Amino acid sequence: MEQLGPEAISDARAQWRRRQIVDAASRLLERTDFHSMSMQELAKEAGVSVGLIYQYVPSKEDVLLLLFLDILEAYRREVPEAMAGVEDLVERLVAGFRAYSTVMAERRFLTVLGYRESKSLDVAGRRRTQELEVETIELLAATVREGIEAGMFIEVNAELIAYDLVALAQSWALKYWFLHKRFTFESYVTHQLQLFLTAIFTEQGAREYPQYVIGAPITEE
Amino acid sequence: MEQLGPEAISDARAQWRRRQIVDAASRLLERTDFHSMSMQELAKEAGVSVGLIYQYVPSKEDVLLLLFLDILEAYRREVPEAMAGVEDLVERLVAGFRAYSTVMAERRFLTVLGYRESKSLDVAGRRRTQELEVETIELLAATVREGIEAGMFIEVNAELIAYDLVALAQSWALKYWFLHKRFTFESYVTHQLQLFLTAIFTEQGAREYPQYVIGAPITEE
DNA sequence: TGCTCCATCGAATGACCGTTCATTCGTCTT
DNA sequence: AAGACGAATGAACGGTCATTCGATGGAGCA
Incomplete structure (x- = not known):
């Protein structure tokens, strides 16, 4: 020993x-x-x-700080990891969104907590949260830009698409009371993916990834 | 007198x-x-x-409840009003989303407040605020359903579209720190409209409303 | 003028809670 | 076995704050 x-x-x-x-x-x-x-x-x-x-x-507020650092670490670790191995850019975008959504859903309450109690964070803590969030958005946006260059996606504001995906992932936690009665987590994620990809696919994109076009069957695990 | x-x-x-x-x-x-x-x-x-x-x-908590009901009343009043006169269903959906977004932006701080302090409300209060929110979502969803029947929109989950629009309108307030550096309010709203309509337009819809398809020019007032 | 009513006031009350610190406990050392 | 020391305890303190309620004042009326 x-x-x-x-x-x-x-x-x-x-x-x-x-x-x-x-x-x-x-x-x-x-x-x-x-x-x-x-x-x-x-x-x-x-x-x-x-x-x-x-x-x-040292104080009650520091209990909160410890909690926040916990969540931030999870995103920083797990989202890039999920995207890293994937060659195909559409599949990489899909994997990134799924990973983000999953990390978020596993800590649903903490995600809500982030919105609820961010006022209690000091300026440095809030800045750090925001930087990390932008980092993740940019990760997805970069992949969207790749897709545009590859002719898979139409000319679109890549940052807005990435932003929307992150915002709607978080909204699963924020509006759980509404969504969980109408969707399973899996079907929610898949519906959103189909919606956004349908909007931005070129004809070529839609032809090559028919499973991500609205109307394609959504299977539950 | x-x-x-x-x-x-x-x-x-x-x-x-x-x-x-x-x-x-x-x-x-x-x-x-x-x-x-x-x-x-x-x-x-x-x-x-x-x-x-x-x-x-009667109590401090009721001050909060009054505040929430105030905002939700504004939605309940102004969104249907904005939609009421509009014959064309696509223009009606656009008007509804614009009205919702505008009411929200005028009360940006209160929208954030709704997320921050909802835990301070008792169950009855929370239930009431949720019912009012669902009402507005259903209003938009009904128009989407009309659009599907009229052959303007593809077969799509109308409630999800309506939900996304409301969620993304609110996210202007929640993530103002991110969005206001990249978009004006007007261009944000228009981008979102184009994104969602592009996703759900049938060929006929896209032909009849080219101004709402991604790529159409976005003019600022 | 004198009386009544009721909106308004704000000091007092009592409960709650973050933080402290004198005390106890348990383990290791000698 | 006795002493030493860090870990753990929880009652007590000081301050804050939601809520109450007896006092105040002024408008209407006779």
Whole structure:
């Protein structure tokens, strides 16, 4: 067994404790909002004492910050990874949108939280969120531009298309109460893809990717 | 001069007072969030006493509810009005989307507020605001359905189109920081219209409304 | 003028909550 | 076994704030 120094042990404990706290907060914030969540309540949910939380997190606001950093990391990791391997540019756009939507849906509550509580973030934190979001939009936009050059897509504002896709992915979380009664997550994603691709396909594009044109069957897993 | 009964006078006063309160709240909530806004502060902004507020609004939460209902009422009033006179169904859909977008843009901060503070509403309040939103979506969806029957639009999920239009209109407010650097409000609205109509036009539709097909010039007022 | 009514006022109340810190607990060392 | 020390506890503090309610004032009426 590897022997670890005492500071490594205490680092590991700190990390574990912070995860305990953040997980409890994330559970609580599905039910209530940040202001209504008391530290007493949070301590109870995490199964620790109030004092312990302050041992590892300097303030209530920092609990929120930890949560935000958690989500941002997931997008930064998983979306580029999903697009990386795909040669075909249309399929790469599709993969990017699906990955983004999936990461978002897995953290539906946290996505809503981002909108709800962003006022509580400081300027640096908000700037960072926005930069990361633009990064992802540009990733999709670049692929749309490639598609235009390859003659698959018509001359269109690539940034607007990419923006719309990201906005509508997030809206699955924001308007879940409306959408989940009418669509499964899978069918929502596929419908949106068909809608946007139908709008921007050239004749060649539509001919080569008939499965992404409105009217093509939508199969559920 | 018309003579009014005492209950009409007191009704009119109540309405005026509530408007005073709601307007003050709307001003304050551009700067702070709902929880940080104290009733003391609200009273001061409205130029009345704390006690008076409770004379006309049962609780702090109801101030928020009044605000939400105010916006949703504006949609309910102005969108059908804008659509009412228009015979041509494509132009009617365009008018509806433009009206919705305009009402939203005029109350950009309140739209964001709706997302930020919806958790501060109780279940009944949230249900009510959701019903009003669905109403507006259905109005647009009905026109899309007409368009399908008239052979102008392809067989498409009308509710999804209507939903997307509303969601993207609202996203002008939510992601103003991103959009306003790239589009004017007018060009944003027109781009979205062209995008969606291009996606759903039949050949006949595209032939009859070339100004709404992607690539048509977008003129600013 | 004197009386009544009621809109308005705002100090007082009581509850809640973020944060602190004196105390206890558990483990390791000697 | 005894001491030492970091980890964990939770009662208490100080401040804020939604809500209440008795006081105030002025308009209408007799």
